Amino acid sequence: MSWNKVAVVGAGLIKMGELFDQSYEQMAAGAYSAALAGVDRGAPEIDAAIVATQRGSLWGQEGIGGNTVPSAIGLSGIPCTRVENACPSGSDAFRIGAMVVASGVHDVVLVIGVEKMRDKSTQEGLLARAAAGHPLYNRGETAPVLFAPFATRHMHEFGTTPEMLASVAVKNHHNGCLDPYAHFQSEVTIEQVLASPLVCSPLRLLDCCPQTDGAAAVILTSADRAGEFTDRPVYVAGFGVATDHPYLHEKSTYVGLPATTLASSRAYEMAGIGPADVDMAEVHDCFTITEILDIEDLGFVEKGKGGPASLEGETALDGRIPVNPSGGLLAKGHPIGATGLAQITECFWQLREEAGERQVAVRNGIALQHNVGGRGSGVSVVNILTRNR
Amino acid sequence: MTTDLRPVGIAGVGVAAPSLRLAAGEVGRAWGTGGGRATLAVCDADEDTLTLAWLAAERALEAAGKTPAQVSGLWWGTTRPPFAEGPSHPFLAAALGLGGDVAGGLSAGSPHAGMEALVAAWDALAAGHADVALVVTSDALVPGLGTAGETATGAGAGALVLIAFSPSESNGSGPPARLVDRATRALPVVDRVRGDAEAGTGDVYDARLFREEVYLPLVADVGAAIGGPPDRWALADPDGKLAAAAGRRLGGSLVSGEVRSALGDTGAAAGLLGAAGALDTPGSLGIVGYGGGRATAVAVEVQRPVPGAADVAGRLAGGEPTSYTHLLRARGQLEAQTDPIPMGLPPGGAAFVRGNAEMLSLEGARCRACGTVSTPPSVHPHCIACGGADLEVVSLVRRGTIQTFVVNQTMPPPFQAPLPLVVLDLEDGARLMVQGVPADAPEMAVGDQVFLTLRRYALERGIPVYGYKALRAGAAAEAGGPSGGPSARVQEVAK
Numbered sequence: 094m095s096w097n098k099v100a101v102v103g104a105g106l107i108k109m110g111e112l113f114d115q116s117y118e119q120m121a122a123g124a125y126s127a128a129l130a131g132v133d134r135g136a137p138e139i140d141a142a143i144v145a146t147q148r149g150s151l152w153g154q155e156g157i158g159g160n161t162v163p164s165a166i167g168l169s170g171i172p173c174t175r176v177e178n179a180c181p182s183g184s185d186a187f188r189i190g191a192m193v194v195a196s197g198v199h200d201v202v203l204v205i206g207v208e209k210m211r212d213k214s215t216q217e218g219l220l221a222r223a224a225a226g227h228p229l230y231n232r233g234e235t236a237p238v239l240f241a242p243f244a245t246r247h248m249h250e251f252g253t254t255p256e257m258l259a260s261v262a263v264k265n266h267h268n269g270c271l272d273p274y275a276h277f278q279s280e281v282t283i284e285q286v287l288a289s290p291l292v293c294s295p296l297r298l299l300d301c302c303p304q305t306d307g308a309a310a311v312i313l314t315s316a317d318r319a320g321e322f323t324d325r326p327v328y329v330a331g332f333g334v335a336t337d338h339p340y341l342h343e344k345s346t347y348v349g350l351p352a353t354t355l356a357s358s359r360a361y362e363m364a365g366i367g368p369a370d371v372d373m374a375e376v377h378d379c380f381t382i383t384e385i386l387d388i389e390d391l392g393f394v395e396k397g398k399g400g401p402a403s404l405e406g407e408t409a410l411d412g413r414i415p416v417n418p419s420g421g422l423l424a425k426g427h428p429i430g431a432t433g434l435a436q437i438t439e440c441f442w443q444l445r446e447e448a449g450e451r452q453v454a455v456r457n458g459i460a461l462q463h464n465v466g467g468r469g470s471g472v473s474v475v476n477i478l479t480r481n482r
Numbered sequence: 483m484t485t486d487l488r489p490v491g492i493a494g495v496g497v498a499a500p501s502l503r504l505a506a507g508e509v510g511r512a513w514g515t516g517g518g519r520a521t522l523a524v525c526d527a528d529e530d531t532l533t534l535a536w537l538a539a540e541r542a543l544e545a546a547g548k549t550p551a552q553v554s555g556l557w558w559g560t561t562r563p564p565f566a567e568g569p570s571h572p573f574l575a576a577a578l579g580l581g582g583d584v585a586g587g588l589s590a591g592s593p594h595a596g597m598e599a600l601v602a603a604w605d606a607l608a609a610g611h612a613d614v615a616l617v618v619t620s621d622a623l624v625p626g627l628g629t630a631g632e633t634a635t636g637a638g639a640g641a642l643v644l645i646a647f648s649p650s651e652s653n654g655s656g657p658p659a660r661l662v663d664r665a666t667r668a669l670p671v672v673d674r675v676r677g678d679a680e681a682g683t684g685d686v687y688d689a690r691l692f693r694e695e696v697y698l699p700l701v702a703d704v705g706a707a708i709g710g711p712p713d714r715w716a717l718a719d720p721d722g723k724l725a726a727a728a729g730r731r732l733g734g735s736l737v738s739g740e741v742r743s744a745l746g747d748t749g750a751a752a753g754l755l756g757a758a759g760a761l762d763t764p765g766s767l768g769i770v771g772y773g774g775g776r777a778t779a780v781a782v783e784v785q786r787p788v789p790g791a792a793d794v795a796g797r798l799a800g801g802e803p804t805s806y807t808h809l810l811r812a813r814g815q816l817e818a819q820t821d822p823i824p825m826g827l828p829p830g831g832a833a834f835v836r837g838n839a840e841m842l843s844l845e846g847a848r849c850r851a852c853g854t855v856s857t858p859p860s861v862h863p864h865c866i867a868c869g870g871a872d873l874e875v876v877s878l879v880r881r882g883t884i885q886t887f888v889v890n891q892t893m894p895p896p897f898q899a900p901l902p903l904v905v906l907d908l909e910d911g912a913r914l915m916v917q918g919v920p921a922d923a924p925e926m927a928v929g930d931q932v933f934l935t936l937r938r939y940a941l942e943r944g945i946p947v948y949g950y951k952a953l954r955a956g957a958a959a960e961a962g963g964p965s966g967g968p969s970a971r972v973q974e975v976a977k
Contacts, residue, residue: 216823216894228827228837229949230858232939233890233901233917241888242905249886249928294889294900342857342905342915343866347886 095364095479099191100319100326103132104438106309109276109426111211115306117152118165121207124308124431125166128203131441133323137312140199142173145186145206147429152212162205172199180377180466181334181474182206183433187311188332188476194313201318205310206431218304230340237293237301237380239341239469244295244382246347250397253385255295257400259286261381262299264409265417269424271410271451274435276305276426286381300381305426309434311441316482327441330366330459330479333359339471348397352473353390353465360475361392366459368392371414371477373443373453374461375436378421384408387463388416391475415453418443429466436462437476444480455480487608491657492782494546494643495758495790496797498537499745500525500622501921503801504809506633506746512806513628520722522746523636523801525622527812527898528919528937530946531639532564534751535620536577536936538639541797543578545790546643548614550579553643555586555612559599559619559750561773562676563590564938564946573948574618576842577936579877585612589750592674592774593621593718596750600642600769600780604661607646615644621749624813626682630689631674634721636746638798640754658788659761663781665707667700671775674720681815689721697724700777701770702731709781712768716756720747720772728770737767744798749773755798757782762791802921811898814941822895829945836860841949844880844934846912847873855912880934880950882908889923896940902926904952914950922954931955 105127107120115123121144129136142163149157159173176186183206190204210218247253263283269275281299289298312322319326335355338344345351361367368391376391378384385399393414394402402408408416419425419439422432440460442448458480465473502524510517525534535558543550556575563570571588585606589598596619603615620639625631647656673692676683686692701717705728716738719725729736738756741748748755753771760767767782810816827833837860839845846855849865850872856862857878864871885907891899902918904926916934918926934950941947 227858227861228825228829228833229841229939229947230837230915232949233893233897233903234915235890235893237892238888238890238903242886242903245888245928246886291889291891293891296888338866340861340915342913347905 095328095330095481097328097330097479097482098195098316099313099329100316101311101329101437101441101478102137102314102319102322102326103128103312104310104441105131106274106431106435106438107307108274109305109307109428112306113211117154117207117209118161120306120308121162121165121205124205124207124310125203128310128312132312133325135322137201137314137322139168139171139203140201141171141193142168142203142205143186143190143193144173144175145182145204145430145434146175146208147177147179147182151218152209162207178467178474179472180379180429181433181464181472182430183309184436184462184464184474184476185334185433187433187437188334188474190313191329191332194315200314202313203310204313204434205308206434207308208428208430209306210304210428211306215304235293237296240380240383241293241296242341243347243386247382247385247400248295250348251400253400255287256283257404258300258381258385259283260404261378261384262286262423264403265378265421265423268410268418268451269420271449272420272425275420275424276303277420277424296380296382302379302422302427305428307426307428307431307435309431309438311434311437325445325480327444327478327480328482330477331360331362331364332474332476333357333363334472334474335359336472337470339468341469344469349390350386350465350470350473352470353387353463356473356475357391357463360477364477364479366477370457371459371461372455372457373415373418373440374463375419375421375439376416376463377465378417378423379427381423383465384416384421387465391461391463410451410453418448418451418453433462433464433474437478440478444478488610488646489649490604490607490644490646490661492642492659492661492761492788493548493645493657494542495761495788495794496538496541496543496545496641497755497758497794498534498541498639499523499798499801500529500534500637501802501919502526502804502809504804504806508806509632518633520633520746521744523638523744524804524809525637525812528939528951529622530564530938531560531562531620531622532570532574532946532948533936533938534622534637534639535560535574535618535641538620538641539578539616539618542616542641542643542790545793547789548643551581552614553580553584553616555603555606555615556580556584557586557589557599557603557615557617559589559595559597561590561593561595561621561623561749563588573842576839577948578616579843586615592776593749593752594771594773594776594778596753597771597778597780600754601664601778603644607644610646613646617642617644619751619754621751623749624682624815626680626684627815629682629685631683631685634747636748638745638748638751638755640751640758642754658786659782659784661780662783663708664779665704666776666778667704668776669696669700671696673775693724693727696775697772698728698731701728701772704777704779705732705768705770708768708779709766712766712781714760714765714767716753716760716767716769718752718770718772722747741798758791759794760784761788763787818895820895825940825942829942829947844878844950845875846878848876849873853911855910857912857914878912879908879910882906882932884926884928884930884932885913886928887918887926889926904932906932906952916949917951919951919953926954
């Protein structure tokens with residue numbers, strides 16, 4: 094049986110993109126307003142907040158703390174804590190927010206993710222990871238290097254092709270065209286993906302998500318109080334988090350991400366469901382290969398079959414298991430701390446059947462949200478949502 | 483010599499050349515001068531005098547059948563060590579797996595340094611202060627822009643394993659070649675110089691003056707002072723013509739011409755590099771090094787082929803053709819105005835105190851409970867497989883296969899694409915992720931055999947940073963890595 098002690102009663106995000114005209118604080122305020130606007134009735138009084146910002150140093154601010162956001166959104170004084178857990182920072186903040194509400198300590202909790210990715214030049218941003226980690230062993234390790242080796246090996250073991258990778262980008266860019274919040278609003282073809290410049294072989298430019306500024310927020314309360322704010326709450330059915338060794342050379346496999354498998358098995362167990370029960374999923378597609386690994390590791394398709402499944406449309410909006418209807422990280426963008434909460438927002442809308450042109454068929458009323466990251470995919474978080482009480 | 487001194491012989495020889503070859507005519511075209519027809523062996527951005535010295539020394543040890551634990555001293559001669567002031571010798575010693583108690587020294591300051599290292603090692607062995615000595619001579623000089631040196635300066639390294647032996651050992655049982663005589667001459671003259679603040683080495687004042695008044699008198703004099711005289715000569719040859727002239731004065735045959743033609747002037751390494759191939763043939767051999775107004779000659783009696791000598795020609799052959807502009811970038815003489823992204827940590831910091839030692843010695847942490855090796859030890863107080871904390875530090879095998887890889891095309895400076903990054907399974911079961919080299923990028927595949935070779939990862943805030951890179955086996959056999967000898971070296975590192 095699902096956990097269902099906590100409900101999402103409002104969720105929202107700002108238009109993702111290169112938001113050169115907005116500060117970190119302005120993005121936070123925008124996401125908070127959007128989440129409040131998503132509440133059907135009443136004005137929830139926020140008891141506490143959790144902010145997910147992965148890396149202030151990406152925009153020159155080493156010292157982003159829990160105090161930055163309440164002041165920016167007019168709630169200075171409330172308790173607020175910053176959560177950092179690599180690419181799953183936003184989804185882990187959501188999980189922790191749910192536990193805070195379930196504990197009874199705070200009744201209404203705002204979980205907000207904010208990330209500035211483009212205030213520094215591209216070369217000084219994520220690319221500068223090439224100079225991070227162990228001083229000697231991680232030379233040249235930019236972000237694509239954390240996932241491209243899995244593509245090489247997946248191709249070697251299962252015959253996955255560049256076209257199969259490209260089909261993920263084609264699908265997610267198509268979905269992004271239907272999502273007004275997505276960074277990219279343009280279709281791409283397999284030919285365009287395969288003709289785009291090599292970034293880190295075998296990954297090409299259109300196999301990679303962009304560097305995106307963004308913010309997203311959700312409002313949580315207890316399942317018992319949800320009715321004060323909406324007749325259509327979405328419940329937290331279960332969640333799971335798992336760690337793995339952080340460095341790439343320490344992986345037990347190069348055709349899967351064990352942290353995802355472990356986190357999802359915990360979430361499925363808590364929610365009392367299996368992968369076949371999921372209506373739609375928002376998964377971590379920082380690169381095309383990542384989505385292929387995800388749908389295998391989450392149990393939607395057999396290991397090794399993620400490539401053909403993507404090419405054959407099983408994960409399209411009208412497919413057997415729609416994946417990333419929002420456009421995913423590839424099209425909507427990946428403002429790290431905000432990413433998980435933007436995915437939760439999409440699940441909230443899909444389960445309430447408010448997703449407009451990109452609405453998927455909701456059969457069981459269950460959605461899954463997933464992130465993975467942390468150097469060599471050393472941490473994964475899975476949250477499962479349901480509209481069924 | 484007094485009878486108290488022990489005789490010293492050569493147990494093995496190793497040589498190394500850098501990965502690139504430049505046609506000197508390219509230099510001439512850039513400056514509107516002749517340039518000449520020479521071929522010069524030159525370093526890519528990740529090679530330098532230390533990486534060449536390491537490779538030659540590894541090969542010499544392998545040829546001699548000696549383990550690092552048997553080496554009691556390292557003598558290194560190079561005009562320009564990687565640190566003008568700093569830990570050049572301990573970096574090389576650590577990468578060679580020599581203990582922290584290894585004796586020896588670093589000779590530098592002119593191309594004569596190579597002979598100084600050889601003679602110093604000989605002295606220490608003869609006097610009984612060491613039993614097995616590694617002598618390494620190497621250079622990868624940066625000539626001044628627009629100087630004649632640009633069309634003559636090559637790079638390379640030659641190394642010998644020297645051993646002391648008992649005078650009673652017959653020719654059949656002693657080392658295959660013996661050091662039998664030496665002489666030194668000097669003149670206080672200014673030839674090639676580089677000031678403290680200068681990046682490139684300057685030219686001689688006048689080529690004729692240098693030839694007639696400095697080089698020929700010194701080399702002929704010092705050569706005449708040794709042996710009986712030797713019937714073959716390996717002579718330092720700064721411009722590619724001087725050795726032939728000196729050889730005519732000395733008589734006998736010149737054996738160093740082929741290496742000089744293949745690599746250019748290898749500076750402090752010229753003597754040993756020129757002589758290395760001749761150690762394959764019995765007979766007498768005179769080795770003369772010159773630099774900074776000094777010349778030293780050493781006479782060698784070759785009784786049997788010296789291990790490693792037969793491999794010399796193959797080790798020095800090959801090399802990728804390069805352009806003058808690529809070379810200028812590799813040497814740091816052509817730099818973008820954009821600042822490179824600094825490393826997250828300064829190379830003088832504590833992380834490098836931990837990191838350098840475990841990288842240069844290629845250490846892993848082996849679990850006594852389950853046998854899994856976690857690398858590197860500094861970030862693994864617990865086993866990655868079973869979580870146990872009972873770990874021993876081991877030195878890893880430098881050979882393995884590619885588990886998976888990528889070729890990175892998009893990096894901030896100072897990185898240059900294409901940069902392969904390789905997850906590899908070492909033959910001892912350890913797993914590493916290291917950089918590859920651009921030349922391997924097009925053909926690289928899962929399952930390829932690779933060797934690890936020492937390279938300069940960066941010149942970070944003026945400080946060289948070293949580590950291992952993976953070379954595909956085919957390429958390694960030509961110019962990159964030792965041919966597998968170090969793989970036999972799996973031993974515990976004394977803690």
